[in-house]
Amino acid sequence: LKNRIVMAPMTRNFSPNGVPADYAPTYYSKRAAGGVGLIMTEGVEVSHPSSSGYPDCPKLDSDEAKRMWEKVVSEVHANGSAIFCQLWHVGGIRKLGMPPLPEIPGFTPSGYVKPGKKVAYEMTLEDIEELVQVYARDAKICEELGFDGVEIHGAHGYLIDQFFWNAINTRADAYGGSLENRARFATEILQASQQLTSSEFQVGIRVSQWKQQDYEAKITEDKDELNAFFNILKSAGADFLHCSNRRFWEGEFSEDGLNLAGIAKEATGLPSISVGSVGLDKDFIKLYAGDHQTQTADLGKLYNKLDNKEFDLIAVGRALLSDPEWANKVENGQEDQIIPFDKSFVENYV
Numbered sequence: 306l307k308n309r310i311v312m313a314p315m316t317r318n319f320s321p322n323g324v325p326a327d328y329a330p331t332y333y334s335k336r337a338a339g340g341v342g343l344i345m346t347e348g349v350e351v352s353h354p355s356s357s358g359y360p361d362c363p364k365l366d367s368d369e370a371k372r373m374w375e376k377v378v379s380e381v382h383a384n385g386s387a388i389f390c391q392l393w394h395v396g397g398i399r400k401l402g403m404p405p406l407p408e409i410p411g412f413t414p415s416g417y418v419k420p421g422k423k424v425a426y427e428m429t430l431e432d433i434e435e436l437v438q439v440y441a442r443d444a445k446i447c448e449e450l451g452f453d454g455v456e457i458h459g460a461h462g463y464l465i466d467q468f469f470w471n472a473i474n475t476r477a478d479a480y481g482g483s484l485e486n487r488a489r490f491a492t493e494i495l496q497a498s499q500q501l502t503s504s505e506f507q508v509g510i511r512v513s514q515w516k517q518q519d520y521e522a523k524i525t526e527d528k529d530e531l532n533a534f535f536n537i538l539k540s541a542g543a544d545f546l547h548c549s550n551r552r553f554w555e556g557e558f559s560e561d562g563l564n565l566a567g568i569a570k571e572a573t574g575l576p577s578i579s580v581g582s583v584g585l586d587k588d589f590i591k592l593y594a595g596d597h598q599t600q601t602a603d604l605g606k607l608y609n610k611l612d613n614k615e616f617d618l619i620a621v622g623r624a625l626l627s628d629p630e631w632a633n634k635v636e637n638g639q640e641d642q643i644i645p646f647d648k649s650f651v652e653n654y655v
Contacts, residue, residue, distance in 0.1 A: 306342035306618075307385055309611065310632045313580050313622035314345040314391040314456070314511075316362060319654045323350070323364030325373040328654055330380040336625055337386035340632030344381050345547075345620065348393030348458055353439045354406040358395030365390075365446050378451040389454040389507065390447045392440055396464025397425035398517075412436075412464060414480060414490075417473035419462075419518035433480060433490060436464075441497035444508060454507025457494055460549045462516030465491050469524045469534075470516060484525065484534055492541035499542040509545035510538055514565060520551070528558055532572035539573040546573065547620065550581035554606045566616035580620035583607060584631065585646060604635065626650040 312333075319326045333344055350356040352366040364370050374390070381388040397418035399411035410426040417423050428436075444455045459465035468474050468490045474481050480489050491510060498508045514523040525531050535546060548565035556562030563571060566579035584604060607619060624631050628644040635643075 306387060308340065308342040308632065308636070309618045310341050310635075311343045311578055311580075311618050311620040312336050312341045312345055312625055313620035314347055314458070315622050315626065316347050316359065317654060318359060318361040320361050320363035320370075323362070323367060324370045325363050325377065326654065327373075329363075329373060330376040332654060333377050333388070334380035334384050335629040336632075337381045337384035337388075339625075339629040340636060341386055341621075341625065342632075343618065344386055344388040345456055346377075346388065346390045348391050349443075351392050351394050351436070351439050351443050353394070353436060354409045355399060355412045356394040357403055357405070358399040358411070362393075365443055365450075371446070371450060374450050374452075382451070387453040389456050389509075390450075390452045391456045391458050391511070392443055392447075393458040394436065394440075394464040396462075396467045398463060399425075414468045414474040414476050417475070418467075419516075420472045430478070433493075437490070437493045437497050440494045441501045444498035444506075445501040448502045448506045452506075454509065454544070455498065456547060457491065457498070457508070457510040459491050460511045460513035460547075462518045462522075465494070465510075466513065466516060469512070470522060471524075472519075472522065484530060485537055488534060488537045488541075492537060495538065495541040495543055507544045508542065509547060510543050511547040511549060512538075512565075513549035514557070515549075515551060528568065531557075531568060535569045535572045535575075539575055543575065545576040545578060546570075547578040547580070548616075550579065553579045553581035553583060553619070554610070555581075563615060564610075567610070570616055576618065577616040578618040578620050579610070579616040580622065583619060583621045584624035584635075584643070604640065623650070626655075 350362050350364050378388055397411040397413035412428050413425040416425050416427040418425055447455050469487050474487050479486055516522045546569040548569050550564050557565050557568055566577040570577040623646045627646040627650045
């Protein structure tokens with residue numbers, strides 16, 4: 306990579322019928338030309354009718370979609386950046402009536418979307434086996450399209466994270482109970498994806514403690530168990546760990562301690578990616594609660610963590626929506642020229 310800056314995956318809802326918009330190659334390549342070392346695509350729904358939960362999200366399951374992704378990859382590579390595809394299944398977030406098959410319910414490990422709310426479909430062992438292979442086949446497709454790797458989305462309360470979360474995973478079989486069992490769906494996806502792709506192709510996973518259903522939820526509150534969790538993912542073949550914090554500067558177990566990506570790197574030695582409100586003075590929760598504009602935040606805390614080798618790469622999200630040249634401006638000491646973020650940059654595809 307040309308630097309340690311990653312474009313974070315951000316759902317844009319500009320892909321009607323699962324096909325990336327004509328502007329998508331320009332959208333991604335502008336960030337590559339703007340200095341980003343590694344592009345993570347927005348969440349791409351895996352090729353199963355239960356995977357979708359939001360309108361106009363991209364897919365891989367049509368020739369037209371594949372052609373557009375090939376164009377995206379080609380233009381990003383032409384601007385000197387690598388690009389990984391994020392593979393995504395929303396799980397129980399899906400509501401009945403969503404396309405492509407309105408009768409397909411939301412898939413979950415135990416029927417729960419959040420504690421006490423059993424409203425979704427409980428996956429069978431056959432469902433689990435089928436989806437493991439769906440992820441692996443999509444990883445292979447991504448390699449064939451020219452992507453440099455895939456990121457398995459295992460964070461934020463979506464399907465894989467619903468298996469991790471013991472408050473809603475109440476299964477009594479090999480996919481529930483112990484931490485190792487709750488991670489089994491993810492580890493089987495990692496293993497199957499590695500088996501169908503080359504050794505040069507990168508297969509990693511994104512994880513978080515927090516869930517969209519509960520910002521205070523955690524996979525575990527015990528550091529030793531968290532270390533064990535990360536090593537389970539490493540043993541399954543994860544090439545990197547992308548650890549999502551709402552605020553990257555906050556320690557996981559103490560205010561000034563290692564953040565989630567720091568713990569992952571310390572536990573496993575794998576390349577780790579941190580993320581969370583980089584370059585902004587407020588997190589996305591405050592933004593969408595009505596405080597629609599941010600100011601560019603000082604990057605001193607980020608530099609300190611990188612200098613201390615707490616994590617290897619830093620993912621930048623909203624700051625890159627407002628200013629595709631963010632990385633170049635930071636590198637050239639032009640932080641005072643960065644375009645501040647406001648909510649309009651989410652609503653428009655620029």
